[in-house]
Amino acid sequence: MGVVNLSRDSTYRESIAPTFDDAIRRSLIMHAQGAHVIDVGAESSRADAARAGVDRQIEQLIPVIISLVERGVPVSVESYEVDVVRAALHAGASVVNLTGTKDEDAIYQAIAEHGASLVMCFTPGQTVRDELEVRIHADPIPPLTEHFAPRIERAHSLGVDSISVDPGLGFFYGSDIDPILKAQHQAQVLLHSFRLRPLGVPVCQIMPHAFDVFQEEFRTAEGVFAVLGKLGGVGIMRVHEVPRVVATLRMMDVVGTQLPEKS
Numbered sequence: 001m002g003v004v005n006l007s008r009d010s011t012y013r014e015s016i017a018p019t020f021d022d023a024i025r026r027s028l029i030m031h032a033q034g035a036h037v038i039d040v041g042a043e044s045s046r047a048d049a050a051r052a053g054v055d056r057q058i059e060q061l062i063p064v065i066i067s068l069v070e071r072g073v074p075v076s077v078e079s080y081e082v083d084v085v086r087a088a089l090h091a092g093a094s095v096v097n098l099t100g101t102k103d104e105d106a107i108y109q110a111i112a113e114h115g116a117s118l119v120m121c122f123t124p125g126q127t128v129r130d131e132l133e134v135r136i137h138a139d140p141i142p143p144l145t146e147h148f149a150p151r152i153e154r155a156h157s158l159g160v161d162s163i164s165v166d167p168g169l170g171f172f173y174g175s176d177i178d179p180i181l182k183a184q185h186q187a188q189v190l191l192h193s194f195r196l197r198p199l200g201v202p203v204c205q206i207m208p209h210a211f212d213v214f215q216e217e218f219r220t221a222e223g224v225f226a227v228l229g230k231l232g233g234v235g236i237m238r239v240h241e242v243p244r245v246v247a248t249l250r251m252m253d254v255v256g257t258q259l260p261e262k263s
Contacts, residue, residue, distance in 0.1 A: 001238040002035030006042040006060045023064045031073045034246035041078030058087045065091040080127045082106045089114040100127035112159030122168030136185045141195045164202040179212035194233035202235030223248040
């Protein structure tokens with residue numbers, strides 16, 4: 001899943017598309033590089049970023065979605081606003097990257113009506129914009145399971161058939177969390193993604209950047225974290241550096257075919 005941001009406040013600067021033409025160009029390049037789905041959003045998930053109203057989001061997103069769908073590119077829309085989700089689905093988006101819990105039932109119903117897929121993000125508050133700080137647990141999997149299980153059951157009950165869960169490795173980390181501890185936590189969640197399988201749905205993970213570890217080489221970080229995600233059983237990788245991650249996964253597949261069988 002390649003990421004294209006229409007908001008200028010997005011943290012990963014290289015993912016920002018300032019204009020409609022830029023968004024289409026970047027999306028088509030990512031698709032050609034190997035992204036199966038392009039995830040577009042019109043508001044940054046950072047708590048301190050400028051808010052984008054519903055009308056503004058729809059104004060920016062819908063022409064991009066329509067244009068990409070007409071070109072045969074599957075589109076995911078990132079939002080927590082029910083009106084934005086409805087407009088995006090009507091325009092042809094096939095995936096909703098849901099970054100909130102408000103109006104959750106109405107959003108599930110809209111997804112079901114359009115036969116779309118749902119990426120359910122870890123959101124302990126109403127939206128990822130809430131100024132909450134995630135607690136880093138010694139074992140992060142039980143709290144994630146507890147959070148997602150009832151939401152998945154509710155979504156299924158309202159007709160959503162295709163669901164994946166996103167543990168939210170890019171959300172809710174406050175400035176008081178040591179960046180090395182944060183990177184360790186992100187790596188642990190990636191490696192232990194297989195333990196979320198009892199939920200009965202695939203896991204979708206953002207590939208972290210760990211700037212304090214990689215520093216000026218941070219653009220290579222997603223390829224490194226993709227190794228951990230692959231080993232941990234991540235089903236969907238949401239990335240900004242599509243060619244690096246695709247090459248990494250290709251190499252892992254090549255190596256995997258050469259490994260000796262376990263006795």
